[in-house]
Amino acid sequence: MSTAGLSIIDEVESAIRAGSPEKGLATARRVTDLFLTSAGSFDDEQIALFDEVLDRLIGTIELRAIADMGARIALAEISAQLAPVAQAPPSVIRRLAGNDEIRIAGPVLQESARLDDGELVKIASSKGEPHLLAVAGRWWLKEIVTDALLARRYPSVSRRLAANPGARVSGTGFALMVGQAEADPELAVSVGVRVDLPSELRRRLLRSATDAVRARLLSCAPPHLFEEIQSAIAAIAVGVEREMSGVRDFEGAKRAIAGLKATGQLNEATLLGFARQRRYEETAAALAALSGSTIEVIRPLMQSLRDDGLLVPCKAAQLSWATAIAVLESRFATGAMKPADLARAQAHYARMTPENAKRTLRFWQVRAS
Numbered sequence: 001m002s003t004a005g006l007s008i009i010d011e012v013e014s015a016i017r018a019g020s021p022e023k024g025l026a027t028a029r030r031v032t033d034l035f036l037t038s039a040g041s042f043d044d045e046q047i048a049l050f051d052e053v054l055d056r057l058i059g060t061i062e063l064r065a066i067a068d069m070g071a072r073i074a075l076a077e078i079s080a081q082l083a084p085v086a087q088a089p090p091s092v093i094r095r096l097a098g099n100d101e102i103r104i105a106g107p108v109l110q111e112s113a114r115l116d117d118g119e120l121v122k123i124a125s126s127k128g129e130p131h132l133l134a135v136a137g138r139w140w141l142k143e144i145v146t147d148a149l150l151a152r153r154y155p156s157v158s159r160r161l162a163a164n165p166g167a168r169v170s171g172t173g174f175a176l177m178v179g180q181a182e183a184d185p186e187l188a189v190s191v192g193v194r195v196d197l198p199s200e201l202r203r204r205l206l207r208s209a210t211d212a213v214r215a216r217l218l219s220c221a222p223p224h225l226f227e228e229i230q231s232a233i234a235a236i237a238v239g240v241e242r243e244m245s246g247v248r249d250f251e252g253a254k255r256a257i258a259g260l261k262a263t264g265q266l267n268e269a270t271l272l273g274f275a276r277q278r279r280y281e282e283t284a285a286a287l288a289a290l291s292g293s294t295i296e297v298i299r300p301l302m303q304s305l306r307d308d309g310l311l312v313p314c315k316a317a318q319l320s321w322a323t324a325i326a327v328l329e330s331r332f333a334t335g336a337m338k339p340a341d342l343a344r345a346q347a348h349y350a351r352m353t354p355e356n357a358k359r360t361l362r363f364w365q366v367r368a369s
Helices: 003-018 021-037 044-065 069-082 090-097 102-111 117-126 129-136 143-150 155-162 171-181 185-192 199-208 211-220 223-237 251-262 268-276 280-291 295-303 308-316 321-329 339-351 354-368
Strands: none
Touching: 021 044, 021 069, 044 069, 044 090, 069 090, 069 102, 090 102, 090 117, 102 129, 117 129, 117 143, 129 143, 129 155, 143 155, 143 171, 155 171, 155 185, 171 185, 171 199, 185 199, 185 211, 199 223, 211 223, 223 280, 251 280, 268 280, 268 321, 280 295, 280 308, 295 308, 295 354, 308 321, 308 339, 308 354, 321 339
8 A cells, every 4th residue: 555545544553643633624625625536547456445445434423413513514615526537435425325414415416427336226215305306307318217216215316317318217217207297297197208208108297187278388498399199189189090100210310410511511500500490300419529429328318308418519519609599499390499498598608618518418418229
């Protein structure tokens, strides 16, 4: 073990023996800062060392945190710092994720790549609504996790999952959502515009929906679902059911974009043209190619009613704001985004860097594969 490693262990042992809350907190912050300064360059042995010493420190701080607001604040800060780090110490992340205080558990539950599906299912099955909401906000949740979340039947959790395009939902999960949506207009709209909602369940949702919910669904529907929803409403109005197509075929668009790329004709101007013409499949395929991603990642972002996710591949492709706007608005059959929504999206886009966007996109790619 290195001299630096032994020094860290000695400092931790001293802090624990001293029993001083202030010394323990100061040491935990120092060790965390030391880890964060070079997190990307540590090998497995070094990460294990940090995992051991931080886990011991945090264990002692947790005992004091029950009655010590300062300790709780410190743990929440450490959680927020470690949550986005792919190489974060795994035992520490699991300890933080299981904390009953949502301010401490929330950051890692929502973002940390160190938590596997089994750990997320355990949290979903044992913790309360705030913890489940944090998990439901993660990008790229698998069906085993969403089934566990939905089994708890919290309406707020169902709404967050329905609005999360990266959350894969089983047929059983969708059936539960649609049942809840009968008394929840917000959930009805969010789940009704999901492209992966089976057509029969969409028709069931529309049959029980109020006229107001149906109108909202039409106004929010992306191009590839607008006709299906409109046809279903019309069929319901005259008491007739008919088969409706669901998911669009992206294969033709992928071949066309590959051809443009091969001949050097794929660029931001090409994407802008597709987006302004509301050519949905071509827009998605072109954005995937320009951002170095895939349709499997871009498609759920295009289907989402949220704007933040789709801005990530736009920034990774270093698109101008004018092109990013066109991409955002291409999700809808007609109309434009509200000025307030555009202003919020523009501010978020300005804060984002291409480097961070590319890192996030790579992480999503791994989770989606």
